[in-house]
Amino acid sequence: MLRGLILFTLLAQVTADSWGGLCAGNPSNKVRGTDKFGSGAYGASRGSRKHKGVDVVCRDGSTVYAPFSGRLVRRENPFGNGNAIDNGVRLEGSGHCVVIFAFAPDRYTGNVSKGQKIGRMLEMQSVYPGITSHVHIQMCDTSINPTRYLRIRGGGTP
Ligand SMILES: [Zn+2]
Numbered sequence: 001m002l003r004g005l006i007l008f009t010l011l012a013q014v015t016a017d018s019w020g021g022l023c024a025g026n027p028s029n030k031v032r033g034t035d036k037f038g039s040g041a042y043g044a045s046r047g048s049r050k051h052k053g054v055d056v057v058c059r060d061g062s063t064v065y066a067p068f069s070g071r072l073v074r075r076e077n078p079f080g081n082g083n084a085i086d087n088g089v090r091l092e093g094s095g096h097c098v099v100i101f102a103f104a105p106d107r108y109t110g111n112v113s114k115g116q117k118i119g120r121m122l123e124m125q126s127v128y129p130g131i132t133s134h135v136h137i138q139m140c141d142t143s144i145n146p147t148r149y150l151r152i153r154g155g156g157t158p
Contacts, residue, residue, distance in 0.1 A: 019067035019149045020115045022100070022135050023058035029150040030057045032132040040134055042145045053099075053138025054147055060133050062121040064103045066112040067137070067149075068094040075108040076101055078136070085122045090140065096149070097140035 021027040032040025032055035039045075040055025058064065070093015078101040079086040088101025089108055105119040112118055124133040139146050 017149060018152055020065060021152065022056045022065060022067050022137065022150075023121065024063040024065070025059055026057050026062075028152050031055060031147070031150070032057050032134045035130065035132045037128055037131045040132070042147050052142040053136050054145075054150060055132075055134035055136050056150065058103075058121045058133055058135045060121055060123050060125055063117050064100070064119045064121055064135055066091065066114055066116045066118050067098070067100075068096060069112065069114045070094055070096070071111050072105070072107065072109050072118070075105070078102070084126050085124050087122060088136075089118070091118075092140075098137055098146065099140060100135060100137045102134065102136050 019029070021029055023029075038051070040051070040057075042051060042054050044051040068091075070091050073090040073092055076088040076090055076099050077086050078088055078099070085102040087104050088099060089105040090097070090099050091112070094114075102124055103119045103121050106117065121133065121135060124131060137146060137150075
């Protein structure tokens with residue numbers, strides 16, 4: 001009985017902590033595996049640097065959703081070079097602060113609810129032909145690994 005209660009409490013916490021699906025067509029937040037440009041895992045090698053976020057598989061043109069309820073704060077330009085995927089947004093709320101990029105946000109400020117459409121995946125294939133197209137998400141504090149929040153219960157994320 002007690003064990004069941006503890007398990008229930010743990011599961012409830014995991015569920016409460018878990019983010020929603022980021023991209024239409026990928027409800028379990030499947031993470032990009034290794035392709036010729038590298039791996040989508042947090043901390044993966046990027047030459048002399050490390051990958052600061054997690055790449056969630058997302059086909060070009062797909063709808064992108066808010067992973068949790070919060071407030072859009074500002075535009076983010078991750079590449080700073082104006083390429084076709086140099087767009088994104090900062091989202092704060094529900095105890096988290098993240099930057100999501102490689103998509104075209106519908107807007108850059110204002111409140112959003114978990115699961116609400118916030119934009120559309122950009123044409124990543126035009127910049128990196130053959131890559132596994134993906135939305136990149138990282139914590140504002142990039143020393144934190146966001147992977148555990150992306151694991152959706154029953155989703156079977158590898
Ligand atoms: Zn990435």
